[in-house]
Amino acid sequence: MDNNPSADISVDLRLSVSSKAHKPTAVFPKLSKRPSEGQKKLYANFSTDSKMSARKFCVGGNWKMNGDQKSIAEICKTLSGAALDPNTEVVIGCPAIYLMYARNLLPCTVGVAGQNAYKVAKGAFTGEISPSMLKDIGADWVILGHSERRAIFNESDELIAEKAEHALAEGLKVIACIGETLDEREAGKTNEVVARQMCAYAKKVRDWTNVVVAYEPVWAIGTGKTATPEQAQEVHAFLRQWLTDNISKEVSAALRIQYGGSVTAANAKELAKKPDIDGFLVGGASLKPEFVDIINARQ
Numbered sequence: 360m361d362n363n364p365s366a367d368i369s370v371d372l373r374l375s376v377s378s379k380a381h382k383p384t385a386v387f388p389k390l391s392k393r394p395s396e397g398q399k400k401l402y403a404n405f406s407t408d409s410k411m412s413a414r415k416f417c418v419g420g421n422w423k424m425n426g427d428q429k430s431i432a433e434i435c436k437t438l439s440g441a442a443l444d445p446n447t448e449v450v451i452g453c454p455a456i457y458l459m460y461a462r463n464l465l466p467c468t469v470g471v472a473g474q475n476a477y478k479v480a481k482g483a484f485t486g487e488i489s490p491s492m493l494k495d496i497g498a499d500w501v502i503l504g505h506s507e508r509r510a511i512f513n514e515s516d517e518l519i520a521e522k523a524e525h526a527l528a529e530g531l532k533v534i535a536c537i538g539e540t541l542d543e544r545e546a547g548k549t550n551e552v553v554a555r556q557m558c559a560y561a562k563k564v565r566d567w568t569n570v571v572v573a574y575e576p577v578w579a580i581g582t583g584k585t586a587t588p589e590q591a592q593e594v595h596a597f598l599r600q601w602l603t604d605n606i607s608k609e610v611s612a613a614l615r616i617q618y619g620g621s622v623t624a625a626n627a628k629e630l631a632k633k634p635d636i637d638g639f640l641v642g643g644a645s646l647k648p649e650f651v652d653i654i655n656a657r658q
């Protein structure tokens with residue numbers, strides 16, 4: 360639980376998910392703050408019907424710690440020469456050291472994202488980069504809370520949420536990752552885990568306009584074991600309901616939720632048909648020409 364006394368949260372409210380096996384009852388904080396007038400206007404055009412496709416499809420490529428100048432130039436050339444669906448927003452998560460290089464090679468319609476950023480603007484934090492530095496070199500997004508950063512670099516829900524809060528305050532857009540491990544799924548804790556991770560973000564995020572959530576089941580990342588469209592849709596629908604119950608129906612209707620985990624050109628089209636899947640966060644396949652087909656999965 361968050362110890363921050365200033366958090367605008369009422370932790371007493373309970374969302375009873377279900378007492379059945381695989382759907383445990385859990386206590387989730389509920390935000391007490393209502394959307395601002397500006398947010399209300401922004402969301403006014405969105406339907407709360409999850410089948411409504413007002414949410415612009417958004418596909419991110421997460422290159423992780425891959426690539427060099429030569430291979431990055433090739434990928435950027437492929438993306439620059441391809442006919443990309445104008446109805447899909449595209450974001451490339453590039454290693455920090457190549458961000459400016461990729462920015463200069465990619466079409467301006469393609470956004471560029473850092474894969475991490477620290478929770479303060481500057482200072483004695485050797486090895487870290489800040490959101491203001493990302494903005495300074497032309498990146499407009501940052502990927503935060505990726506399972507690799509959670510597992511390998513021991514990033515907690517709280518730290519990730521603080522990073523998201525600061526990145527948003529600095530004017531970056533955030534791809535906020537969540538997802539359960541295989542053990543958690545097999546223990547029937549998927550909903551509990553993703554709700555806990557969403558709660559941590561919700562304690563720090565006040566305006567969701569510049570947030571995209573990426574649901575990436577850890578067991579599907581880099582394994583070739585994609586969640587079936589039904590498995591993915593089930594969790595996305597749960598997240599949509601969680602947003603309605605804990606944030607607002609406007610945010611629930613407007614917030615884009617990407618699926619990530621072994622997405623390829625072969626499975627993207629079926630996943631993209633699901634009503635609550637609003638895009639993808641793609642690892643391995645984003646380094647290959649087939650990424651173009653994934654971007655165009657809704658065509």
Ligand SMILES: O=C(CO)COP(=O)(O)O
Nearest residue numbers: 421580581620621642643
């Ligand atoms: O981690 C991922 C994107 O952030 C997914 O990776 P893969 O597409 O390689 O499974």
